[in-house]
Amino acid sequence: MKNILILIFFVLSCQNPAVENKSYGIDHESRMSWWREARFGLFIHWGLYAIPAGEWNGKTTHGEWIRTTAEIPIDVYDRFIGQFNPVKFDADKWVQMAKHAGMRYIVITSKHHDGFSLFDSKHSDFDVMSTPFKRDIMDELATACRKYGLKMCWYYSIMDWHHPDYLPRRNWESRSEDGADYDRYVAYMKNQLKELIDNYGDIGVLWFDGEWEGTWDHDYGKDLYDYVRTLQPDIIVNNRVDIGRSGMGGMTSSGGYVGDFGTPEQEIPATGIPGVDWETCMTMNTHWGYNKNDDNWKSSKDLIQKLADISSKGGNFLLNVGPTSEGLFPQESVERLGQIGDWMKVNGESIYGTSASPFKSLSWGRCTQKVASGGSRLFLHVFSWPESGRLVLPGIYNKVDRAFLLADKRKDLEAFNDKDNIVITVPKTQPDPFNTVIAVDLIGKPDVNDPPVIDERQKIFIDKMSVSITTERENVNIHYTLDGTNPSSKSPSTSGGVSITETSLVTAQNFRDGSPVSGTIQELFTKVDPDQGVEIAQAKRGLRYQYFEGSWDRLPDFERLEESGSGITPSIDISKRSQDNHFGFVFEGFILIQEKGVYTFYTDSDDGSQLFIGDNLVVDNDGLHSMTEVSGSVALAAGYHPMRVTYFEKNGGNQLNVYFESVKIQKRLIPDNLLFHKKYGPPLGWLDN
Ligand code: H79
Numbered sequence: 001m002k003n004i005l006i007l008i009f010f011v012l013s014c015q016n017p018a019v020e021n022k023s024y025g026i027d028h029e030s031r032m033s034w035w036r037e038a039r040f041g042l043f044i045h046w047g048l049y050a051i052p053a054g055e056w057n058g059k060t061t062h063g064e065w066i067r068t069t070a071e072i073p074i075d076v077y078d079r080f081i082g083q084f085n086p087v088k089f090d091a092d093k094w095v096q097m098a099k100h101a102g103m104r105y106i107v108i109t110s111k112h113h114d115g116f117s118l119f120d121s122k123h124s125d126f127d128v129m130s131t132p133f134k135r136d137i138m139d140e141l142a143t144a145c146r147k148y149g150l151k152m153c154w155y156y157s158i159m160d161w162h163h164p165d166y167l168p169r170r171n172w173e174s175r176s177e178d179g180a181d182y183d184r185y186v187a188y189m190k191n192q193l194k195e196l197i198d199n200y201g202d203i204g205v206l207w208f209d210g211e212w213e214g215t216w217d218h219d220y221g222k223d224l225y226d227y228v229r230t231l232q233p234d235i236i237v238n239n240r241v242d243i244g245r246s247g248m249g250g251m252t253s254s255g256g257y258v259g260d261f262g263t264p265e266q267e268i269p270a271t272g273i274p275g276v277d278w279e280t281c282m283t284m285n286t287h288w289g290y291n292k293n294d295d296n297w298k299s300s301k302d303l304i305q306k307l308a309d310i311s312s313k314g315g316n317f318l319l320n321v322g323p324t325s326e327g328l329f330p331q332e333s334v335e336r337l338g339q340i341g342d343w344m345k346v347n348g349e350s351i352y353g354t355s356a357s358p359f360k361s362l363s364w365g366r367c368t369q370k371v372a373s374g375g376s377r378l379f380l381h382v383f384s385w386p387e388s389g390r391l392v393l394p395g396i397y398n399k400v401d402r403a404f405l406l407a408d409k410r411k412d413l414e415a416f417n418d419k420d421n422i423v424i425t426v427p428k429t430q431p432d433p434f435n436t437v438i439a440v441d442l443i444g445k446p447d448v449n450d451p452p453v454i455d456e457r458q459k460i461f462i463d464k465m466s467v468s469i470t471t472e473r474e475n476v477n478i479h480y481t482l483d484g485t486n487p488s489s490k491s492p493s494t495s496g497g498v499s500i501t502e503t504s505l506v507t508a509q510n511f512r513d514g515s516p517v518s519g520t521i522q523e524l525f526t527k528v529d530p531d532q533g534v535e536i537a538q539a540k541r542g543l544r545y546q547y548f549e550g551s552w553d554r555l556p557d558f559e560r561l562e563e564s565g566s567g568i569t570p571s572i573d574i575s576k577r578s579q580d581n582h583f584g585f586v587f588e589g590f591i592l593i594q595e596k597g598v599y600t601f602y603t604d605s606d607d608g609s610q611l612f613i614g615d616n617l618v619v620d621n622d623g624l625h626s627m628t629e630v631s632g633s634v635a636l637a638a639g640y641h642p643m644r645v646t647y648f649e650k651n652g653g654n655q656l657n658v659y660f661e662s663v664k665i666q667k668r669l670i671p672d673n674l675l676f677h678k679k680y681g682p683p684l685g686w687l688d689n
Contacts, residue, residue, distance in 0.1 A: 031234050032260065032277060034151065035205070037353040038104035039311055040344075041153070043281055043320035044094075045109050045288040046137075048080035048116045050325040054291030063322075064289030067114045067161055071172045074162065077114065084131035089327025091140035095148045097329060101337040102344030102351070105151035107207045107318060110138055110196055112155070112289075115162025119200075123191045126162055142200040151204030154196050156189075158240075159210025163188060167215050182215055190227055197231045207263075208240040212626060214580045214653050218243055218257065225258040236260045238279075243606075243653055246628050251278060253629040255604045255657055261316075268306065272313035272356045279316035282306070284333055290322040297332050300339035301434045305366075307340070307351060308381040308435055312366035314356035343434055347406050350379035350437045358446040364391065365435070369446060375401060376446055380438040385430035391438065393422040395449040397517060398442040406437040415440065420449050420517070445474065451521040452478045452508040460528045460598055461500075462635050467525055468497040469508050476517060480508040484522070489514040503527045530596055531614055533639020538679035541672070542568040543589035543643075551582045555608050555622050555646050558586045571672045572645055572658045584648035585656070589677035590640040595664060599636050602659040602667070604629040605647055609656055612644040624650055640676060 049064045056062055056070035063069075067077045098106055111117045117127035119138035128137055138154075145152040160166040165185035169175050197203055206228055211221070221242030228235055237260050239245050244257025250264035251273070262278035269278070284303065285294040298306075303319065310317045319340075321333045329337070344351065354368035358378075365383040369376055375398075382391065403415040403424050414425040422440065430436055455468040469478055478494050479487035484505035492498075498506070503526045510518035547565035548558060569576065569587070577583050591613070593599070603609040603621045605628065611619040613634050621630035647656045661667035 026234055028260070031236060035105075035236055035261075035316065036277070038151070039316050039351050039354070040101075040103050040307060041105040041107060041279075041316065041318045042098040042101070042103045043107050043155070043288075043318045045112065045155075045290075045320060045322045047109055047112050047114060047118060047289065048077070048084055049112070049114060049289040050086075050323060051080045051083050053325065054287060054289070054293055060293040061291070063287035063291050064109075064112055064114070066289075068170055071170075074173070074175060077162075078126070081116070081126065081131050084128070084325070085133045086323075086325060086327030087133075089133075089135075089137065089140075089323075091137070091144040092147070094323075094329065095141065095144040095150060097334065097337050099148045099150060100341040102341055102348050103150065103319075104352075105153050105204050106141065106145060107153040107155050107205060108138070108141060110154040110156050111160070111192065113157045113159045113161055113210050115157075115160040115166075117192065119196065121192055121195055123188055123195070124163075138196070138200055146201060152200060152202075153205035153207060154203060155207040155209060156193065156196065157210040158189070158208055158216055159213055160185065160189075168213060186220060186224075190224070193224075193228055194231060197228060197235070203232060203235055205236045205238065206241070207238050211240045211243055211245070212652050216243060216653075217655075222258050238263050243655065244627055247626050250280075251276065253604055253627050254602075255627075255629060255659070257627075264315075268310055269313060269315070272315060274314075274356070277316075278314075279318050280306075280310050281318040281320065283320045283322075284336055288320055288322055290324050290330065292324075297336070300336050300343075303336060304340055304343050304434045305381075305383055308366045308368070308383075311351050311354055311368045312357040312381065339434075343432070346432075347379075347435070347437045350381065350406060350439070354379065358448045359395065362393075372441060375441060375443045378440040378442060378446065379406070380424075380440060382426075382430075382436045382438060385436065386426065389426055389428050391424045391426050393424065393440070395420055396422055396442075397447040397449070397512075398422070398444055401441040401443055403438060403440045405431060406439055407431055413438065447473060447517075449518045450510075451518040452480075452510055454506060454508060454521055454523045456523045458598055458600065458633055459524065460526050460633055460635055462528065462530050462596060462598065464499060464501045465525060466497050466499045467504075467506055467523075469494055469506070470496060471510055473510060473517075476510040476512050478508055479511055480506060482506055486520055487511075500525060501527075528635045530635040530637040531616075531641060532637050533593065533641050534590070536590060536640050536676070536678050539590065539592075539640060539676040540568075540679045541675065542570045542677055543572065543587045543675050544677045545569045545576070545588070546586045547577055548584040548586075548648075549579065549582060550584065551650060552584070552648050553624050553650065555610060555648055556584065558584060558646060568677060571675065572656065572670065574647065574649075574654065574656050580654060581649060581651050583654075585646070587643075587645040587647075589643060589675060591643045591660075591670065592640055592674045592676060593636045593638050594674075595662075596637050597635070597662045597664065598633055599660055599662045600631050600633045600667075602629055602631040602657075602661075603645070603647075604655075604657040604659070606653045606655050607649050609645065609647040609658075611658065612642075614642050626653060627655060643675075 049066050054062045120129050120136040121127045142152040165180050167182050225241050239252045239259030242257040244252040246253050251262035264280045286296045287294050307317045357367040366381040368379045400415040403413040452471040479491040482504040487509045507522045509520045546563040549564045603619045606626045607624050608622040618632040618634045
């Protein structure tokens with residue numbers, strides 16, 4: 001019987017308990033608490049690139065990347081340093097604008113990819129003190145932030161197009177790499193970060209970026225994370241300090257990466273992830289650095305609704321301004337910050353310190369929530385106003401203590417329960433065209449009509465399996481069936497799970513007082529025969545590998561390609577390559593399974609990879625991407641099983657990690673002592689079996 005294949009895309013926690021260390025001071029939860037409360041921050045992209053303001057040789061779409069996108073030679077770009085003189089810069093005014101907008105922290109580019117330091121650095125002449133302006137902008141901002149009660153935070157780019165020791169060079173540059181020493185560059189970064197951490201008082205967040213070039217790796221990331229937290233134990237560090245970020249989606253893939261929060265860039269995740277901290281960063285127009293021609297501004301309404309959307313998913317919003325070379329926020333940004341601030345003044349409590357919505361989706365808007373004395377307060381963010389004058393909150397059983405508009409707290413709105421709806425009578429015309437917030441005080445925790453949760457991470461079993469069925473709701477009974485029929489109050493009930501010995505279509509539902517108070521949930525668990533292993537006469541440790549060179553966007557058919565190298569490797573390891581881009585590997589041999597069971601395999605790779613056991617494609621993680629983890633499960637008897645792992649890398653970072661786990665084995669890299677190849681036989685022996 002063919003194995004059933006399960007592919008689970010995992011976006012696991014970006015919090016890594018392994019990095020929690022007593023010597024750092026307060027625990028993770030306390031350390032994150034101001035940041036979770038804050039919800040809303042200002043990003044500032046400012047540097048030499050504000051001078052060309054997006055334009056070079058007639059092309060007007062550049063931004064903070066202009067040095068690279070316009071391929072400006074280093075000595076030409078260096079000349080901007082003589083022109084940087086933002087005489088209208090006023091730290092107090094900037095911080096006041098952020099504060100009025102309701103922002104609680106400011107993250108500014110202390111150094112962007114161009115390598116220019118906006119602060120007084122003893123370790124670089126390519127800094128603000130070498131400009132005609134000669135004022136430590138970071139110091140002025142940090143002082144103003146302290147004055148107005150905002151947290152000062154630094155963006156710092158790992159990628160550096162200016163420092164002679166940074167590698168790689170841009171491929172269009174003529175600068176030689178001779179004498180460059182990447183470790184010396186890393187030491188320089190640490191020196192600069194020590195200045196940024198020691199010289200400006202308490203720093204809220206270190207926001208790294210530019211980590212994706214192959215030169216930066218996990219060991220550097222872990223070391224840097226430890227280093228900055230040793231200097232200021234309570235500092236919060238984003239996930240771009242390490243290489244676990246999954247593309248622009250920005251969340252951290254599992255596998256022991258450091259970093260305290262995920263960083264979706266220019267996008268809002270479809271849903272939040274319980275227990276995972278994240279922050280969407282976004283521009284108001286389409287550039288981070290100042291671009292004088294970019295008129296593509298998001299409206300204030302859009303930005304306010306995005307803030308509500310992000311809060312309703314449990315994330316933070318880091319909204320960008322790109323100041324001009326004179327030191328001013330663009331007028332469009334000033335207007336938007338003002339309008340957001342006016343809205344926040346009335347509705348801020350629906351954002352600060354709230355947690356994600358208890359509802360999966362709401363047709364008319366979003367919801368945030370807070371624990372309140374004796375119950376909970378929901379904040380209904382109404383984007384589309386009901387013409388009927390009645391707002392329906394569907395699928396909730398709580399009694400309402402009180403409902404009111406945040407804009408008019410003295411007047412109660414009528415609210416009543418109608419079966420599993422709460423119906424609120426609202427004014428006929430929409431009070432706030434951007435987003436009207438209605439507070440609803442509930443008795444008790446939100447009791448939303450969610451069905452029970454069936455743990456479906458593993459959906460196949462060999463002899464028997466215990467299926468976990470749980471609910472977080474209070475005063476409900478879970479009833480279930482195993483044959484796909486809908487449960488009734490007479491069906492067996494459970495408070496934790498059920499043990500099955502045959503293929504079962506598990507269906508579960510929450511009941512209260514004999515009546516259903518949720519929809520049903522259904523999962524299929526399939527009994528399978530384990531794959532039998534194969535006999536191999538002369539098993540030798542290690543896998544056979546083939547190395548290929550070429551440029552692909554997906555895994556090629558390696559069997560049709562000519563290899564550039566081959567041999568035996570003790571582990572799944574891509575170091576035996578002669579270049580860092582445009583290559584691929586095939587690893588083939590056997591994995592020794594010591595005990596019959598269901599095994600889950602994971603590949604975590606940049607770029608694509610696949611894992612086969614026998615003929616089964618167990619993990620399909622193909623395609624161009626940064627570090628991304630995909631898993632699949634297969635039932636295996638004890639013995640040797642043919643295994644094949646394929647991998648390719650186009651550009652950027654390159655890495656391949658292959659893990660496995662079972663009921664008995666915690667997720668871990670496949671250990672070398674379980675990997676074998678045949679001593680004799682054709683080169684890639686088992687394929688011909
Ligand atoms: O500072 C702003 C931008 O200049 C910077 N990040 C924001 C906050 C930025 N740099 N590059 N980009 C944004 C876009 C780069 C995307 C890619 Fe990749 C880098 C594509 C491939 C490598 C990271 C890794 C995203 C996908 C894979």
